Amino acid sequence: MMPVIAFDHLRKSYGxxxxxxxxxxxxxxxxxxxxxxxxxxxxxxxxxxxxxxTEVSGGELRFDGEVVNAKSPKERNVAFVFQSYALYPQMTVRANIAFRC
Structure with missing residues (x-):
């Protein structure tokens, strides 16, 4: 099972x-x-x-209703990886996304 992720007025600013x-x-x-x-x-x-x-500048990020703004990466138990950014120019945007999923 994956948590329900909620973004409530989430903001990020640098300066x-x-x-x-x-x-x-x-x-x-x-x-x-x-x-x-x-x-x-x-x-x-x-x-x-x-x-x-990366620290949230404003708003709330919630996993299953619990605000995780101040939790460390380890406490969140989530991760991400970057996929190849190469797209197939002969395909539509929809086809490129479908191919990656």
Missing amino acids: GTEVIREFDAEVPDQEFLVLLGPSGCGKSTMLRMIAGL
Whole structure:
């Protein structure tokens, strides 16, 4: 079983630069959340916040209802790996995502 992950007004900023602004979502057990966007839009930052490698600037990140903002990576028991960024230009965005899953 995987935890329900909830993002409640989650924010991340570096100095005066807001990278993620008030992100709200809930990912139920056994569901996927796909983060798409151009380089520099905050995809990796979001994954790093979920894993506890980057501090949350505001809002709450919850696993099964428990706020994990201050928990260490080890206490969260989650991890992530980067997949190959190579896309197949002959495929649509949908086909590229489906091929990776």
